Amino acid sequence: MKLSLQDVVKRFGAHTVIDRVSLELDDIHCLALIGPSGGGKSTLLRIVVGLEYPSAGGVALNGRPIEYHDEALLRHRRSIGTVFQAFNLFPHLTALRNITLPLEKVHGRTPDEARELAEGTLRRFQLLDHAHKRPAELSGGQRQRVAIARAIAIKPQVVLLDEPTSALDPEMTAEVLELIEEIKREGRDLLLVTHEMGFARRLADRVALLADGRIAELGPPEQIFGAPQSDVTKGFLRRVLRY
Amino acid sequence: MIESWRDLVLAPGGARGEASPPALAKALNILLALLLLIGAVWLSLLKLSYNWNWESVWDHRAELFLGWLMTLGVTGVALVLSTVGGFVLALFQRSFVLPLRYFAKVVVEIVRCSPLLVLILLFWYGFGGVFQVGNEYRYVAGILILTLFESTYISEIMRAGIESVGQTQIESARAIGFTRAQTYRYVIIPQATRQVLPPLVGQLVSLIKDSSLLSYIAIQEFTFSAQQVNSNTYSTLETYLPLAVGYLVLTIPISLWSRWLERRFKYET
Numbered sequence: 364m365k366l367s368l369q370d371v372v373k374r375f376g377a378h379t380v381i382d383r384v385s386l387e388l389d390d391i392h393c394l395a396l397i398g399p400s401g402g403g404k405s406t407l408l409r410i411v412v413g414l415e416y417p418s419a420g421g422v423a424l425n426g427r428p429i430e431y432h433d434e435a436l437l438r439h440r441r442s443i444g445t446v447f448q449a450f451n452l453f454p455h456l457t458a459l460r461n462i463t464l465p466l467e468k469v470h471g472r473t474p475d476e477a478r479e480l481a482e483g484t485l486r487r488f489q490l491l492d493h494a495h496k497r498p499a500e501l502s503g504g505q506r507q508r509v510a511i512a513r514a515i516a517i518k519p520q521v522v523l524l525d526e527p528t529s530a531l532d533p534e535m536t537a538e539v540l541e542l543i544e545e546i547k548r549e550g551r552d553l554l555l556v557t558h559e560m561g562f563a564r565r566l567a568d569r570v571a572l573l574a575d576g577r578i579a580e581l582g583p584p585e586q587i588f589g590a591p592q593s594d595v596t597k598g599f600l601r602r603v604l605r606y
Numbered sequence: 607m608i609e610s611w612r613d614l615v616l617a618p619g620g621a622r623g624e625a626s627p628p629a630l631a632k633a634l635n636i637l638l639a640l641l642l643l644i645g646a647v648w649l650s651l652l653k654l655s656y657n658w659n660w661e662s663v664w665d666h667r668a669e670l671f672l673g674w675l676m677t678l679g680v681t682g683v684a685l686v687l688s689t690v691g692g693f694v695l696a697l698f699q700r701s702f703v704l705p706l707r708y709f710a711k712v713v714v715e716i717v718r719c720s721p722l723l724v725l726i727l728l729f730w731y732g733f734g735g736v737f738q739v740g741n742e743y744r745y746v747a748g749i750l751i752l753t754l755f756e757s758t759y760i761s762e763i764m765r766a767g768i769e770s771v772g773q774t775q776i777e778s779a780r781a782i783g784f785t786r787a788q789t790y791r792y793v794i795i796p797q798a799t800r801q802v803l804p805p806l807v808g809q810l811v812s813l814i815k816d817s818s819l820l821s822y823i824a825i826q827e828f829t830f831s832a833q834q835v836n837s838n839t840y841s842t843l844e845t846y847l848p849l850a851v852g853y854l855v856l857t858i859p860i861s862l863w864s865r866w867l868e869r870r871f872k873y874e875t
Binding site for chain 2: 412414437438440441445447449450451452453454455464465468469513
């Protein structure tokens with residue numbers, strides 16, 4: 364994955380959430396965004412996925428600049444997989460239908476193709492037994508795994524995950540993290556906002572720490588977690604790793 | 607289970623009334639309430655020594671029945687039209703085209719704040735008179751006025767239903783790559799329907815009741831027929847009691863149906 368941000372700014376009214384963030388990354392497979400709440404991680408991810416317009420600046424993913432107007436963004440969003448913290452799935456549809464619906468309506472697959480693809484993905488994730496359940500009948504971990512299945516059923520090159528385990532208890536967190544590791548192994552590039560420091564350390568090949576809308580530090584996980592340079596990073600890690 | 611007389615007249619859980627009473631106690635007490643009601647009316651009429659004259663009304667039964675059927679027809683057509691109208695108004699109210707949005711908001715506000723009878727008089731005698739709408743359009747006009755009135759209420763019901771679908775669901779639909787129309791079709795409408803259905807069915811009760819006001823512009827629905835029968839026979843209670851019962855036969859089952867839908871959708875999430 365190639366990601367380039369140039370002086371990206373995002374303001375909500377008078378409040379600046381992202382303050383001239385720039386970075387150039389080439390040939391990485393997993394970028395983890397960490398940092399304190401309200402630091403701008405999720406907003407930055409939402410700009411990259413095309414759910415939010417930047418107030419200024421430019422973004423390019425895999426060499427292609429993202430055009431920030433409705434039609435281009437729709438195409439852009441269709442090309443990547445996205446998983447949110449919670450409430451990804453449509454509660455009125457079964458797990459299977461949640462996956463086949465976008466395949467049919469957005470990606471033009473026939474119902475048979477969509478079904479085959481969806482069942483294949485669910486089988487691989489050991490979720491086939493739950494294919495005909497609605498989200499309310501699934502555990503939180505199962506719901507997130509189905510959401511991930513939906514995101515990768517379209518075979519995207521890049522998958523964006525916004526705190527995918529924040530709403531889960533530790534046991535369910537583990538089953539979801541395992542799955543994320545697996546989709547990385549199969550060659551998909553990840554952009555991950557997370558509070559799981561151990562996971563970021565193990566999975567990411569670059570970690571960026573965002574605080575107050577700026578990148579406080581960017582580097583390989585060994586540097587960020589082993590020998591942080593910036594005081595902001597040191598302070599943040601001291602706080603989150605104390606317990 | 608009913609073990610003593612207390613179980614028949616007292617709600618389980620006492621004043622807090624947490625659980626619903628056993629079916630037998632419920633039926634018994636509803637019957638008791640009805641008997642009290644009918645008994646009170648009956649006794650007061652006995653005191654007045656009212657002379658019942660059912661025969662003359664019975665002779666006009668066909669007229670009453672035709673009026674009842676007309677009420678059914680008028681409400682049926684108005685229901686379909688005002689559901690469509692309400693949906694369109696609800697969409698307009700959420701439109702990003704501002705003239706449409708404010709047009710819908712202004713119409714909904716004005717109509718909802720006006721009495722139906724005033725609208726009927728204004729549109730039929732007022733506008734209808736000025737534009738010289740022919741008498742043959744009386745029924746069309748009546749149905750359209752009723753439709754306009756109910757559409758505004760239904761649009762508010764639907765707007766609330768659409769807004770009950772969480773922002774996260776819409777976000778999720780956008781992330782998948784659904785267009786705006788697809789988001790409505792596959793995400794918002796199916797989820798809003800379960801919110802909207804019970805109050806929408808409840809609104810049908812209002813529609814049936816409101817249609818009686820069309821008698822003011824001589825549309826020969828149930829109320830109008832009853833008034834005609836009354837003026838021919840001079841037997842007021844004998845016409846107006848069946849009139850009330852004729853409406854209740856329609857409205858009570860629909861009202862119960864609405865409550866049932868509400869319970870059903872509340873339990874399954």
